[in-house]
Amino acid sequence: MEIAGKTVLVTGANGGIGRALVEGLLKKGxxxxxxxxxxxxxxxxxSKIDKRVAAVRLEVTHATSVAAAAEHCPEVDLVINNAGINRCAGFMAENAMENARQEIKVNYLGTLAMCRAFAPALIERxxxxxxxxxxxxxxxLPVNGTYSASKAAGHSLLQGIRAELAPHGVKVLGIYPGPVDTRMTSGQEMPKATTEEVVQAILEGIEKEQEEIYPDAMSKEVSAALLQAPKEVERQFSAMIPA
Ligand SMILES: NC(=O)c1ccc[n+]([C@@H]2O[C@H](COP(=O)([O-])OP(=O)(O)OC[C@H]3O[C@@H](n4cnc5c(N)ncnc54)[C@H](OP(=O)(O)O)[C@@H]3O)[C@@H](O)[C@H]2O)c1
Known part of the structure; x- marks a missing residue:
């Protein structure tokens, strides 16, 4: 989808990848x-920096907030569901049940609610x-175990809605970043991509309508390795559990 001239909604637009997406979309026209x-x-x-930006209040876990956003922004061509949380802990962590509930609520159920609320407008356009x-x-990644599980649910959601919406002419694309330097990964020592490089790859992928976009070196490497030797990748990720 060509971005120039389109109306786009980005969730979680106040920081990290979301804010960089807003800036990148504006540059793309x-x-x-x-x-x-x-x-x-x-x-x-x-919205003060650029008049093309309209601020929208949105809490993706509240049905009324999601419905109000869909009503307020009926003419969107592209919805980027970026909002997410990561409690950065494993399944055996003390608060794992609560972490898992919150991550599923935002990363999976919140994204599902957004897809459902905006589907009628997107079908129309x-x-x-x-x-x-x-x-x-x-x-x-066991050190982020409950988060990984919520994002696995998000991957399955993508495949399902892609199939359901394809006959209606709606494209569904997925972004699969590796570590990116944002608030989410602050305090985690590891090589990280910048938001700018990730956003550039995301926007290029959207313009080419790539169903799966791997926007940084690490995600490209892991996705290729998963095709070749998935068990070996699982072993490598398991080994990242601190002794
Ligand atoms: N950083 C990475 O390494 C990385 C890697 C792969 C994928 N991702 C994904 O990339 C996306 C953006 O993350 P980021 O790295 O940019 O982290 P971030 O800076 O923490 O941004 C997360 C955004 O999501 C918003 N958000 C969280 N819960 C929400 C809710 N219930 N309703 C509405 N908005 C909510 C946050 O708003 P508040 O400011 O109000 O909390 C914030 O704007 C996430 O989906 C994340 O899982 C990140």
Missing amino acids: AAKVYAAARTIEAVAEL KGCIVNVCSVIGLVN
Whole structure:
């Protein structure tokens, strides 16, 4: 999908990958960008910088908030479901049940609610849904175990809605980043891609309508290895558990 001239909504637009996506979409010539965040104040600054940005209040876990956003932004061509949380812990961590509940609520159920709410408008405009998943939704990273599981659910969601919406002319694309330098990974020592390089690859992938977009070196390497030797990748990721 060509981005120039289109109307786009980005969730979690107040920081990290979301904010960089808003900036990248504007550079690509988007006609209007709805920058959605839990508080309007968090994105109000973006709408002052560029008049094409409209701030939208959105809490993806609240049905009324999701419905209000869909009603407020009926003319979208592209919805980028970027909002997400990572409690950065394993299945045996003390708070694992609560971590898993919250991650599923935001990363899976919140994304599902957004896809359902915006589907009628996207069907009407033959639009596109882009969900930010994760390469660790394709193989479990045990130190982020419950998050990986929620992103695996997000990957399955993508495949399902892609099939359901394809006959209606709606494209569904998935983004599978490796580690990116944002608030989510702050305090985690490892090589990280920058938001700018990831966003550039994401926007190029959207323009080429690639169903699966691996936007950084690590995600490209892992996805290729998963095709060749999935058990070996699982072993490598298991070995990242601290002794
Ligand atoms: N960073 C990485 O290494 C990495 C790798 C792979 C995939 N991802 C995915 O990329 C996406 C963006 O993450 P990021 O790295 O940019 O992290 P981030 O800076 O923490 O951004 C997460 C965004 O999601 C929003 N959000 C969280 N819960 C929400 C809710 N219930 N309703 C609405 N918005 C909510 C946050 O809003 P608040 O500011 O209000 O909390 C924030 O704007 C996520 O889906 C993440 O899982 C990240």
